[in-house]
Amino acid sequence: xxxxxxxxxxxxxxxxxxxxxxxxxxxxxxxxxxxxxxxxxxxxxxxxxxxxxxxxxxxxxxxxxxxxxxxxxxxxxxxxxxxxxxxxxxxxxxxxxxxxxxxxxxxxxxxxxxxxxxxxxxxxxxxxxxxxxxxxxxxxxxxxxxxxxxxxxxxxxxxxxxxxxxxxxxxxxxxxxxxxxxxxxxxxxxxxxxxxxxxxxxxxxxxxxxxxxxxxxxxxxxxxxxxxxxxxxxxxxxxxxxxxxxxxxxxxxxxxxxx
Amino acid sequence: xxxxxxxxxxxxxxxxxxxxxxxxxxxxxxxxxxxxxxxxxxxxxxxxxxxxxxxxxxxxxxxxxxxxxxxxxxxxxxxxxxxxxxxxxxxxxxxxxxxxxxxxxxxxxxxxxxxxxxxxxxxxxxxxxxxxxxxxxxxxxxxxxxxxxxxxxxxxxxxxxxxxxxxxxxxxxxxxxxxxxxxxxxxxxxxxxxxxxxxxxxxxxxxxxxxxxxxxxxxxxxxxxxxxxxxxxxxxxxxxxxxxxxxxxxxxxxxxxxxxxxxxxxxxxxxxxxxxxxxxxxxx
Amino acid sequence: xxxxxxxxxxxxxxxxxxxxxxxxxxxxxxxxxxxxxxxxxxxxxxxxxxxxxxxxxxxxxxxxxxxxxxxxxxxxxxxxxxxxxxxxxxxxxxxxxxxxxxxxxxxxxxxxxxxxxxxxxxxxxxxxxxxxxxxxxxxxxxxxxxxxxxxxxxxxxxxxxxxxxxxxxxxxxxxxxxxxxxxxxxxxxxxxxxxxxxxxxxxxxxxxxxxxxxxxxxxxxxxxxxxxxxxxxxxxxxxxxxxxxxxxxxxxxxxxxxxxxxxxxxxxxxxxxxxxxxxxxx
Numbered sequence: 151x152x153x154x155x156x157x158x159x160x161x162x163x164x165x166x167x168x169x170x171x172x173x174x175x176x177x178x179x180x181x182x183x184x185x186x187x188x189x190x191x192x193x194x195x196x197x198x199x200x201x202x203x204x205x206x207x208x209x210x211x212x213x214x215x216x217x218x219x220x221x222x223x224x225x226x227x228x229x230x231x232x233x234x235x236x237x238x239x240x241x242x243x244x245x246x247x248x249x250x251x252x253x254x255x256x257x258x259x260x261x262x263x264x265x266x267x268x269x270x271x272x273x274x275x276x277x278x279x280x281x282x283x284x285x286x287x288x289x290x291x292x293x294x295x296x297x298x299x300x301x302x303x304x305x306x307x308x309x310x311x312x313x314x315x316x317x318x319x320x321x322x323x324x325x326x327x328x329x330x331x332x333x334x335x336x337x338x339x340x341x342x343x344x345x346x347x348x349x350x351x352x353x354x355x356x357x358x359x360x361x362x363x364x365x366x367x368x369x370x371x372x373x374x375x376x377x378x379x380x381x382x383x384x385x386x387x388x389x390x391x392x393x394x395x396x397x398x399x400x401x402x403x404x405x406x407x408x409x
Numbered sequence: 410x411x412x413x414x415x416x417x418x419x420x421x422x423x424x425x426x427x428x429x430x431x432x433x434x435x436x437x438x439x440x441x442x443x444x445x446x447x448x449x450x451x452x453x454x455x456x457x458x459x460x461x462x463x464x465x466x467x468x469x470x471x472x473x474x475x476x477x478x479x480x481x482x483x484x485x486x487x488x489x490x491x492x493x494x495x496x497x498x499x500x501x502x503x504x505x506x507x508x509x510x511x512x513x514x515x516x517x518x519x520x521x522x523x524x525x526x527x528x529x530x531x532x533x534x535x536x537x538x539x540x541x542x543x544x545x546x547x548x549x550x551x552x553x554x555x556x557x558x559x560x561x562x563x564x565x566x567x568x569x570x571x572x573x574x575x576x577x578x579x580x581x582x583x584x585x586x587x588x589x590x591x592x593x594x595x596x597x598x599x600x601x602x603x604x605x606x607x608x609x610x611x612x613x614x615x616x617x618x619x620x621x622x623x624x625x626x627x628x629x630x631x632x633x634x635x636x637x638x639x640x641x642x643x644x645x646x647x648x649x650x651x652x653x654x655x656x657x658x659x660x661x662x663x664x665x666x667x668x669x670x671x672x673x674x675x676x677x678x679x680x681x682x683x684x685x686x687x688x689x690x691x692x693x
Numbered sequence: 694x695x696x697x698x699x700x701x702x703x704x705x706x707x708x709x710x711x712x713x714x715x716x717x718x719x720x721x722x723x724x725x726x727x728x729x730x731x732x733x734x735x736x737x738x739x740x741x742x743x744x745x746x747x748x749x750x751x752x753x754x755x756x757x758x759x760x761x762x763x764x765x766x767x768x769x770x771x772x773x774x775x776x777x778x779x780x781x782x783x784x785x786x787x788x789x790x791x792x793x794x795x796x797x798x799x800x801x802x803x804x805x806x807x808x809x810x811x812x813x814x815x816x817x818x819x820x821x822x823x824x825x826x827x828x829x830x831x832x833x834x835x836x837x838x839x840x841x842x843x844x845x846x847x848x849x850x851x852x853x854x855x856x857x858x859x860x861x862x863x864x865x866x867x868x869x870x871x872x873x874x875x876x877x878x879x880x881x882x883x884x885x886x887x888x889x890x891x892x893x894x895x896x897x898x899x900x901x902x903x904x905x906x907x908x909x910x911x912x913x914x915x916x917x918x919x920x921x922x923x924x925x926x927x928x929x930x931x932x933x934x935x936x937x938x939x940x941x942x943x944x945x946x947x948x949x950x951x952x953x954x955x956x957x958x959x960x961x962x963x964x965x966x967x968x969x970x971x972x973x974x975x
Contacts (some may be wrong), residue, residue, distance in 0.1 A: 163784075201428040201867050221428040221870045228871040234864030238886040248872035251882065303872055424785030429866050430876030439791070442772045447798060450809035453819055457812055496718045504714040507708055514714065517959040521723045522897070524951040526905025527803075528925035529944040532932050533726035536733055536941075543729065544721075568722055587701040600703070619917055629802020631908035632925065636932065649804035653912060656808065662815050670804045673953040676799040677715075683793065 152176045153307070155337055158207030159195055167193040169363040176336045180326040180330075182354030184344055186386070189360040191343045191368055193312055198341060199228040199309045211339070212306050227305030227338075231312040235284040241295050242267050242280035248303035258395065265399040271300040273332075299330075301336075309345070310342035324351060347387055351375070359383050423672070442658045452671060457665035469666040474642050475651060479670065481559060481649040486627035489566035497574025498612070504575070505582040511550040527632025534565055535636035557639025562647060565633040570623030577619030578612060585611055614689035618682060625678040629671055694954045697965055727948060734945040736938040745931075745939035748945065753919045760835065760912075760922065762903040765842040770896055772889035773850025778884070781858035782866060792855065798847040806844045807912025810837055814906060833915030838923065840870035849888070853895035857969065861887055890965040894958065901954040 153175045160168040168190045175181045183191035196202040200208065200221025209216040217225070245267045248257055258266070271277055274294035283293055293313065300308060313329065314322040317332050330353055344350050349373040351355050358368040359382075364378055367379040378384035458466045469475060487540075495651040502517050522530065538545045538555040545556055555561050585608070593603040638645040648667055657663035703711070703837055734742050737879060745751060798806065812818050814831040824831060865887065867869045869879040885892075907925040914921045922930060924947055931940035961969060 163786075163788070188932075199871055201871065202426075221867075222875065224871070226872070228868065229867060230864050231863060234868040236865055236883055247869065247874070247882070251872065251874040251878045282776075299868075299872065308946050335883060422893050424783060427783050427863075429782050429863060429868055429879070430870070432779060432783050434707055435775040436783070436785075439776040442775075443791075443794060446793060446840070446847060447794070449803075450813050450844070451797075454809045464796075471735065475695070487699065496714070499711055500715040500718065503712050506703070507712055509712060510954070513959070513963075514720060517955055518723055520953065520955055520958065524901050524954045525727070526897050526907060526925050526947045526951065528907040528928050529730060529905070529947050529951070530726055532928065532944060533729045533905075535735075536937070537726060545724070545869065561805040568726070571718075571722065586968060590701045594701070622947050625800050629800075629805065631802065631911070635948050636929075649802050649908060652808055655852070656811060659817070661815070661928050662811065664808060668802075668808045668889075674726050675802070679793070679800045 153179070153181075153211045153341075154209065155194075155198075156208045157210065158194065158197060158204045159205050159330075160190075160202065162272060166363055168197075168204070171360075171363070171365055173368050174233065174359055175339070175341075177212075180333050180340055180355045181339075181341045182349060182350035182357045183341065183360055184350035184354075184357055185360035187345060188362075190363040191345075193343060193369055194360070195309050195311055195343045198307070199226045200224045212399065214306075223304055225306045227300030227303060227308045228292075229296045229308070229310045229313060231302050231315055233284070233292045233316075235292060235295060235299070239283075240280060241276065241282050241284070241287070242271070244284070244295055245270050245280075245299045245302050247299065260261060265311075266302060270302055273301070274298045274327075274343045276339065276349055288321075289317045293320070293325060298339055303337065308338050308340040310340065313346060314344075314346075322349075329353065337358055361386075412664045437500070437674060451635055451672070454665055454668050457662065458669050460489060461662045461666075465662065466666050469663045470670065473668060474646070475648075475663075478648040479644050479667070480645050480649040481562060481630055481646065483673075485562040485566050485647070486570075486624050486630075488572050489563050490620050490629050492563070492567050493570045493623045494616060495668035497571055497619060497623075498578060498616060500571070501575045501582055505579055519572050519664065522572050527630070528636075529568070530568060530633040531565065533637035534561075534568060541639050545601035554665060556637050557641065557645060560647055561637040561639065562634055562645060565585065565637050566627040566630055569630055570627050570635050573622040573626060574616070574619035577615050577622065581615040614685065618685050618689065621678060625675065626684070628674060628678075710785075725954075730941055730944050730948045733937060733941040736941065739862060741938055742942035742945070745936075745942040750922070750941075751943055753761045753926045754922050755946070756926040757863050757922070758904050759836070761838050762900055764839045765846060765903050766896060766900050768843055769846050769899055770846070770850045772894065773852075773854050773895060774888075774892070776851045777854035777858045777888075778880075781861075782863050782873050792888055794854075795851050798822070798844050801844075803906065803908025804912055807841045807909035810840050810913055811842070814840075830911050831922060833917070835921075837912050837913035837920065841913045842903050842906055845906050846879050846903045849899035849902065850892065850895035853891050853898075853969070856889055858892040872948045887968075890961060890968040894961050894969050897954055897957055899959070901951065904950060 152163070153173075155171060155173045158168055158171045160166070163312060171190070171194055173181075183194060185191045193202060195286065197204050197217070200219070203255065204217055204329070221386075236247065246263050249263045249266065252258075257263075258293045258319060267280060272279055274297055274341060276294055276298070279287070279291065284295065286296065293316075298308075314325060328400075342353070356368065357371055357374055359374065361382050367374060367383045374383060378387065435677075461469075470479075500519065502521075514551060534557060536542050538548075538561060540546065540549050540554070540556065542556070545554075553560075555564055589607050589611070590603050593607045597604065629649060631647070634647055635650055638647060638650075640646050640650055648671060652664045652667050652671075655661075655667065675691065702708075711790065745826060776791075780792065783882070811832055813820055814820050814824060814837065816832075818832075821832075832841070841942070842894075865883050866879050869883045874882065905925060906923075907929070910923055913927060914923065914926055914929065916922060916926060919932060928944050928947070929938050931937075931943065
């Protein structure tokens, strides 16, 4: 039932974004794709979401031949970096969208949709804001609406593109803890993309460090810090973590350097 | 085991595949409609003069009446575009920089030539500048005739060209802001020096673009011109009108020959405008 | 003690002069012709003006103009939506060239726009003999008038929508698809609401031009009064017959259309600036 990515390749007209990416993550994992910009992490995420097609390779997940399922039917809850909320719809309409566009036979009754929206609003702590428009919300609130909208379709996995990229430091910190809690509660296999080392190591229970279209190393945060497999991983993690305000992480790094 | 969708190796791609649907339908319809409505009929025009050969083509175009009509269409359009470049610059400056009551209405009125049908503009201008018209009569006192002369053609072409200059300049002026002017002033430049050396150069590409657009529009203009022009062969007869006259004489070859020249001029202008816009973009 | 002028302010004398020149130019060249239309329409009195509009040939011209616009505008609106969907939502080679081709009809003289259809469908045209044999009339009939109108208004909707949809990006559509929406649902529920004001803006300008087109239609119409004369052609016929007041009476209808168009256009620009487009060039 785990997520298995095998030798996925992707070329755009002018450059190779993914040069054969393989990884495995257990069901319910919280997987971080970490790397500098241009490393291919967002492309991999979009391939998992069905927004790009891989040129070569294979993905299996939940017993399904994942890449052969059209984006529409894949039920990969995708949360976009800039949220991509429907700007002309209220928060409630945004969240209900995935349910309302289902074919008539599978569409829940109106009252049921309304109930689910209320449920999701309270899950993301936005009770009473269903009537607002996205433009009337703060960045952190928009982020949570995007998440609720993705959760509404009962996704098989959750995909987050730079989930905190557009937020200021304080909100970022708050949302991070909240998202971790949510993942623990829902147990949904979650993949998120970030270029922030601290974020990846703090949130992910599995971190894949990517560089130039390849995975340099994948493992739990502690392994990455203590036993970087390549000089790139060592450099990429060390630089950032030495400066991290998080004393826990900083001492981890220091301990390793001394050792 | 590889999945079906993902095993097809990518050939040379002319487009990046996308998760969004409808490319085939929308692109196919776009190409079909463009080809049927625009490209095939234009090809019919371009091919037509080939039937009469170069000598026939040249013979038609060197006819004195044809030559004069082309001179008038291009020359009149040039003069009108230059008039518009001066007044359009002033109008745009006033609309962007000054405040005065009714400014929004004046701004909206600038688009009138876009909205007013050319035939309506044509008869109105003709009535205004006719020897007994509101403007024609006083001008006659000074011995100036506008209607039924090449000046009438220029008046009409000025009317239809103004918005092109104003609407191209306005956004650039707004974007320009006042920073660079303030900087120039703190560096000791006089107001005139600031305008001449800082503001005007920044506006030049847009001014050229707007003027060229006004010119392009004016060259082919028909409706607003023919009433005020009087259409005297060799004096105030424009090229588009001569196309219609040749058509009415069933002289398709001559009509097509003049048409091809005008089309070639539009192509050259379009190309020039594209280059101008690339240049403008590169200076941003 | 007087304070010096702010460095970005023009001297009041300069300001007044330039404002006077600008307003004078606009008044003389743009407003005065419009005033003349309404003034001269009433030259023989209101009753005569109304009679000129109600006369059978005038009615026929109005109907023909409305019919031609009712066919041409929706066609170009559909084209505009299709073209901007393909161009704004997908990446493919030759996009810039395609956009230039779409803009092409704007730079073609109206008379040439009519001429090209005569060269295809006219008696001496490519398909002329075949059409005559099968008794199909295109030139000097409604189809020709519609074709010429479609050509001159071809880019209006597309050039409003292409920059607008490019600006809006693909995120919302991708989100809709990932939430399970079909292509049609994505377009109808996500894209269309986002572009509706821009679409309306384009349709408004397209319609104004379609109803007022003169040069192109003049070439293909054949000028049969009461049959193939559109409103602008009817105005020309009346004017050339020295029926000035009648000509201006019909012209005042088109001038009213222009004014309504300008008012609606300005309202759209003031209220929905962002939902129309960042920059407007014509």
